Amino acid sequence: MEAGNRDGIVVSLHEISKHYGSRKALDGVGFDIRDGEVFGLLGPNGAGKTTLLECLTGLRRPTAGSVRVLGHDPGSRAPELRRLMAVQPQEAALFPQLSVRETVDLWASVYGDHERVDEVLDRVGLAAQASQRVKALSGGQARRLLLAVTVIGRPRLLVLDEPAAGLDPQAKEHLWDVIRKQREAGGTVLLTTHDMNEATELCDRVAVLVGGRIAACDTPARLVSALASTSTVTFTTPAGTDLGSLDALPGVTAVEVKQEAEGRRSVQLRTTDADLTLRRIAADERLVASDLDISRGGLDTVFRSLATESAGSQEAARTKKEVTE
Numbered sequence: 001m002e003a004g005n006r007d008g009i010v011v012s013l014h015e016i017s018k019h020y021g022s023r024k025a026l027d028g029v030g031f032d033i034r035d036g037e038v039f040g041l042l043g044p045n046g047a048g049k050t051t052l053l054e055c056l057t058g059l060r061r062p063t064a065g066s067v068r069v070l071g072h073d074p075g076s077r078a079p080e081l082r083r084l085m086a087v088q089p090q091e092a093a094l095f096p097q098l099s100v101r102e103t104v105d106l107w108a109s110v111y112g113d114h115e116r117v118d119e120v121l122d123r124v125g126l127a128a129q130a131s132q133r134v135k136a137l138s139g140g141q142a143r144r145l146l147l148a149v150t151v152i153g154r155p156r157l158l159v160l161d162e163p164a165a166g167l168d169p170q171a172k173e174h175l176w177d178v179i180r181k182q183r184e185a186g187g188t189v190l191l192t193t194h195d196m197n198e199a200t201e202l203c204d205r206v207a208v209l210v211g212g213r214i215a216a217c218d219t220p221a222r223l224v225s226a227l228a229s230t231s232t233v234t235f236t237t238p239a240g241t242d243l244g245s246l247d248a249l250p251g252v253t254a255v256e257v258k259q260e261a262e263g264r265r266s267v268q269l270r271t272t273d274a275d276l277t278l279r280r281i282a283a284d285e286r287l288v289a290s291d292l293d294i295s296r297g298g299l300d301t302v303f304r305s306l307a308t309e310s311a312g313s314q315e316a317a318r319t320k321k322e323v324t325e
């Protein structure tokens with residue numbers, strides 16, 4: 001095992017705050033990332049995700065708190081850390097005149113131990129473009145190349161800021177494959193994403209950052225079972241049907257008519273017991289219900305409620321402060 005992660009902790013953040021003048025971008029953030037985890041950082045625009053990644057990769061110094069990455073202070077720019085942690089570079093780091101293979105060869109030459117160049121090109125979906133010049137690549141292809149140069153040195157920790165942004169579905173598959181291979185090889189991944197499906201599919205744990213604070217941190221499944229308690233049930237019924245009985249069904253918290261057309265009415269219910277609600281609707285002959293459907297709460301439901309709740313409580317705290325001042 002590598003020095004610095006004997007306790008199985010690759011990243012350790014404790015009470016991190018970062019202020020830009022009077023703006024608090026991060027406010028007492030703390031969590032650990034374990035060896036071999038794919039860890040997702042989620043949060044609405046402006047939540048502080050990039051700032052946190054910058055503190056973690058040594059690009060910024062936090063105003064307060066401590067960061068350890070593989071046993072090092074990232075601000076120290078330890079050469080050991082540069083070898084162990086790979087951060088996806090910006091497009092400006094690429095030389096337009098080089099070919100795709102020459103680019104990856106060049107990055108590989110920096111590392112003593114590295115993956116086979118052709119194997120990595122294949123993994124990111126650029127095998128067919130290996131001889132093409134960088135300047136002739138499309139935006140999505142250039143992002144694949146950036147991913148290739150990030151993983152070529154077999155990093156212990158891979159840090160990716162919104163890696164899926166701007167990728168087509170096939171390129172996303174390649175990205176997910178790269179991330180899964182990193183985990184299979186025993187590596188750790190930290191990524192930010194706005195895609196809840198991606199977070200659910202890929203991440204072992206996620207932290208939801210809202211207004212510079214951690215609103216929740218757990219596995220996607222545990223967050224969903226703890227926080228996304230309601231599901232949506234929809235069905236259609238003949239227009240004019242009496243819907244009065246629906247409110248009284250066990251678990252139902254809201255009933256809404258979504259649409260009425262051609263003698264049919266589309267009804268949507270929020271419920272904490274989707275299976276029971278569905279059975280009762282199907283069994284109620286007066287409803288003549290058809291097109292019954294359930295949409296269970298997922299990580300997107302959790303995300304929306306955490307973002308709204310935290311934004312609401314921060315607004316309330318600000319108002320209270322203004323009132324008392």
Ligand SMILES: Nc1ncnc2c1ncn2[C@@H]1O[C@H](COP(=O)(O)OP(=O)(O)OP(=O)(O)O)[C@@H](O)[C@H]1O
Nearest residue numbers: 020023024025043044045046047048049050051052
């Ligand atoms: N260099 C800076 N100077 C001043 N304020 C900044 C600076 N960088 C970020 N901020 C502010 O800090 C807050 C957090 O920004 P950050 O870019 O970390 O958010 P983010 O979660 O990455 O957002 P996004 O999802 O939009 O990329 C925002 O309010 C932003 O305006």
